[in-house]
Amino acid sequence: MKVEGQPAPVALGAERSRARRAPRRSIDERRWIVPLPGFILLALATFPPFFYALYLSLFNFDNQAKIATQFVWLQNYGTILSTSRSLHAFGETLVISFQSTLFSIVFGFAIALLIQRYAPRLDTWLLILFLLPMIISPVVAALNFSLLLNTLYGPIDQVLYGFTHNVIAWTDTPFLATEVIVMNQVWQSTPFAILLFYSGLQSLPTEALEAARVDGAQGFTFLWLITIPLMRSIVIVTVLFEFLLASAQFTPTQLLTSGGPGNATESIALYIYRVGIAETGSISLAAAAGVIALIVTVIIATIWVKTTKAKDLYGIERDAVWGEADA
């Protein structure tokens, strides 16, 4: 019951205790001011576009006025899941991603192992040389491969011509065009696997390795039964990361093959760009495809985060968090 002019006793007590602890508390209460702008920017850049994409995907879109006009329920999703072109784009993305991931992992592991075994003193220089393809712009990578694979002036065709006396038109058959894209992707994304595996190999517990050697494990048995199981979480993280990288690729398909021949190498990113912006301007259709791609990615990303949170990615325990005790 409130009496006018007389604050309630509880409030008075709270007032007093706040006054007593003022200097420490006031700073800690305002501590969110510094990181807040970052969180706001991130929230603005992710939530509105996401919900806007959902909204767009449920409507028909007027391409002249750039506004959504008519609510059509899940019709756009139906179109995506029943049109051969969009299904092909999803399938092609899967094919490219699977192959790139597989090759990147195999090459990455082999190179990391070679460096660690045979040239550990030069590791920084070797790593940085092997890393170069990764820090080169995807545009330059595509440009490189178009120079190398040019049917008339490219060195690969010119050398191969000496053996086969056949000109290989790399981007003219769906199979070869896909492999060209995969090659480009592998060249650019393997460095990541090399680096991760190399750090993984470096941080393996030496006692366990010694014990296995004493027990007589050697060669491939050693690799398969000891090294790889010990690096399990790194392998999982690398596989998922490579897969995500490859499934979002746009540049090689756009620049090397332009999705061709026909629509054979049209990846999902290229499909969305073409259908939504370049050709017909069916923005809602592209938005629906984007939402589907997003759902797939979120599933993969969730597994990834859960794995990295298993905290021994490099054998490091999470540090005790400041203030955890009084939370």
Added chain:
Amino acid sequence: MSTRRLIGILTGRTALVVLLIFWLFPVYWLILTAFKLKVDIQSSDPVWIVTPVLDNFIWLQQNFTFDPLKHSLIVVFLSVAIATLLGAPMAYALARFPFKQRDDVEFWVISTRMLPPEALIIPYYVIMIHIHLINTVTGLTIIYSAINLPVIVWILLAFYRMMPASTEEAARIDGCSLWSAYFRIVIPMSASSIVAAALIIWIMTWNEFFFSFVLTSSNTTLPVEVASFLANGFNPQYGPMAAAGLILTIPPLLIAFFGRQYLIRGIQGLAGGEAR
């Protein structure tokens, strides 16, 4: 035994060298083409070594403006600066401030980093049209800052987790406020990680093609300009194209050689953890 061992080492090193030659051959070919005469580029036998000529660069200088380069520099420097300034305190807050939904917030930040660009491009495109930021350097800067933010947070979060809290606690007990402890103690201690993270996003933004390609046309950045050579269809200008590609590659190459330790740490951080 020792002969076998020696053979093993020799085989391993040879394999490494051969792999490295194949690995870097595309880069060599790019540099070679950039310094070749047109006659050598279009010869019917491969030309492996040439005396460098600058014809292609001169042709570029005569036929192109410096605008894309200027846009690239502005966009990259601004967005990296914004992302680093905003992102470092975010990582610190996530690592050190206890609150109930911390795992959820952390998951949200990390997951934004994995959002597929193709899912965001359509809403970004329409929104940018509506707020009249399509084809502007400003619009691109905002988008790149937002994309880079989670990368910075992700890399630094792993670092702050590993860093023992005792130094900051000592500073707090000596009377530092929370954020002055952060700026005076934590930032100097984590400077190398911040540099590593900033270099990584610098390279990623400098190379970025997709968003720039879709969201800008006349006010575009360097990668899109370089890519326009490839889109030219029949008989592209291979020499100038390689020269332009080389110009685009030089800054990352310099970073790779002079900041190699940082770069390696940064890329490791990209996967969600730093090696010691």
